[in-house]
Amino acid sequence: xxxxxxxxxxxxxxxxxxxxxxxxxxxxxxxxxxxxxxxxxxxxxxxxxxxxxxxxxxxxxxxxxxxxxxxxxxxxxxxxxxxxxxxxxxxxxxxxxxxxxxxxxxxxxxxxxxxxxxxxxxxxxxxxxxxxxxxxxxxxxxxxxxxxxxxxxxxxxxxxxxxxxxxxxxxxxxxxxxxxxxxxxxxxxxxxxxxxxxxxxxxxxxxxxxxxxxxxxxxxxxxxxxxxxxxxxxxxxxxxxxxxxxxxxxxxxxxxxxxxxxxxxxxxxxxxxxxxxxxxxxxxxxxxxxxxxxxxxxxxxxxxxxxxxxxxxxxxxxxxxxxxxxxxxxxxxxxxxxxxxxxxxxxxxxxxxxxxxxxxxxxxxxxxxxxxxxxxxxxxxxxxxxxxxxxx
Numbered sequence: 001x002x003x004x005x006x007x008x009x010x011x012x013x014x015x016x017x018x019x020x021x022x023x024x025x026x027x028x029x030x031x032x033x034x035x036x037x038x039x040x041x042x043x044x045x046x047x048x049x050x051x052x053x054x055x056x057x058x059x060x061x062x063x064x065x066x067x068x069x070x071x072x073x074x075x076x077x078x079x080x081x082x083x084x085x086x087x088x089x090x091x092x093x094x095x096x097x098x099x100x101x102x103x104x105x106x107x108x109x110x111x112x113x114x115x116x117x118x119x120x121x122x123x124x125x126x127x128x129x130x131x132x133x134x135x136x137x138x139x140x141x142x143x144x145x146x147x148x149x150x151x152x153x154x155x156x157x158x159x160x161x162x163x164x165x166x167x168x169x170x171x172x173x174x175x176x177x178x179x180x181x182x183x184x185x186x187x188x189x190x191x192x193x194x195x196x197x198x199x200x201x202x203x204x205x206x207x208x209x210x211x212x213x214x215x216x217x218x219x220x221x222x223x224x225x226x227x228x229x230x231x232x233x234x235x236x237x238x239x240x241x242x243x244x245x246x247x248x249x250x251x252x253x254x255x256x257x258x259x260x261x262x263x264x265x266x267x268x269x270x271x272x273x274x275x276x277x278x279x280x281x282x283x284x285x286x287x288x289x290x291x292x293x294x295x296x297x298x299x300x301x302x303x304x305x306x307x308x309x310x311x312x313x314x315x316x317x318x319x320x321x322x323x324x325x326x327x328x329x330x331x332x333x334x335x336x337x338x339x340x341x342x343x344x345x346x347x348x349x350x351x352x353x354x355x356x357x358x359x360x361x362x363x364x365x366x367x368x369x370x371x372x373x374x375x376x377x378x379x380x381x382x383x384x385x386x387x388x389x390x391x392x
Contacts (some may be wrong), residue, residue: 013300015046016377025045029043039089042370044247044372047375054290057239070280075079079255080092082288082291097254098255099254101251101292102252105274106237110173113267114263115205119141120166122143122174123145124146124154125365126183127175146159146364151185152187159202162198162201167202176206179212179215179216182358192228192231201377204320209237210225210236210238211239215328217302220326235255235257235263238254239252239283245374252275254267260310301328301374304374308373311380316384330370332368335368337391345357
């Protein structure tokens with residue numbers, strides 16, 4: 001695949017556009033869960049104004065009263081064009097897509113297509129907490145294949161988990177988080193090809209959460225799982241939600257590899273009623289016309305990663321931090337601080353900084369926190385100052 005590199009941003013850094021006072025006027029989860037004296041650097045919402053094409057698309061829909069039910073393939077066409085231009089992937093076939101309410105609910109529907117009650121679903125902890133919650137609510141068995149010490153896929157652990165998952169001849173699935181949340185690791189083509197080979201050997205179906213795919217740093221290639229040899233019978237969930245801060249405008253796409261088209265065709269028709277029509281319009285506009293804004297965001301996130309690394313080295317050198325290859329999330333190893341198993345609680349109570357507790361991410365999360373970098377440099381600077389004071 002030939003990937004077109006990021007371009008020099010033609011727009012200002014959106015992470016520097018909004019004041020803290022203005023952000024506190026927001027009524028979403030990030031800004032209403034904690035008191036106003038707490039800096040919220042936890043849930044995956046970005047402190048940015050929306051890309052102008054998205055605002056225009058939603059405003060036009062409001063003016064037209066275009067608030068009915070979603071229809072057509074414009075979203076899938078926009079994603080296919082984005083994938084070809086951004087990742088050099090020409091294999092996203094519009095006819096093998098379906099609109100779903102969001103990525104997590106889409107993952108649930110894909111798992112229903114390829115597994116039944118009591119079957120196993122493999123995950124790679126530490127990993128996105130809803131994986132545990134939704135799989136449990138579906139009456140599936142969780143099988144863990146923890147990441148290696150380098151925070152990359154451990155193929156040996158994965159093979160052992162696949163072996164356990166299919167014991168007794170039962171179907172099984174693997175929830176692949178790509179790029180990985182919370183570590184921000186971008187899986188390589190070789191790693192994903194090895195995953196596909198293991199899945200074929202053990203008869204495990206791969207369902208990939210690729211929601212963070214637009215948020216990969218310059219010089220690192222995102223590789224869609226469906227593009228690797230052996231990935232033809234995989235299923236993927238993609239969305240503009242994370243890349244353009246559109247979580248409140250519900251829409252995502254399920255994408256099937258050529259050998260999984262028949263599975264996707266069994267998706268119940270009523271699932272397509274869940275997405276927001278306005279959300280589809282917003283996501284489509286982001287993918288078609290929002291790449292300049294995205295490039296400005298990515299440049300700002302690079303700046304924030306460097307800023308955080310420097311601040312931690314100066315004020316909290318005991319915290320382990322490896323700048324991620326993707327996402328706007330930072331996975332911080334706080335075990336050397338000598339705090340309780342959940343250091344996020346200490347930073348909240350003593351420092352008034354809200355972070356995600358590493359324990360929620362499963363095996364390997366104890367003693368860690370996840371910090372949301374998608375905010376202004378000033379907020380990051382103040383957050384680290386407060387964190388250092390909390391453990392002084």
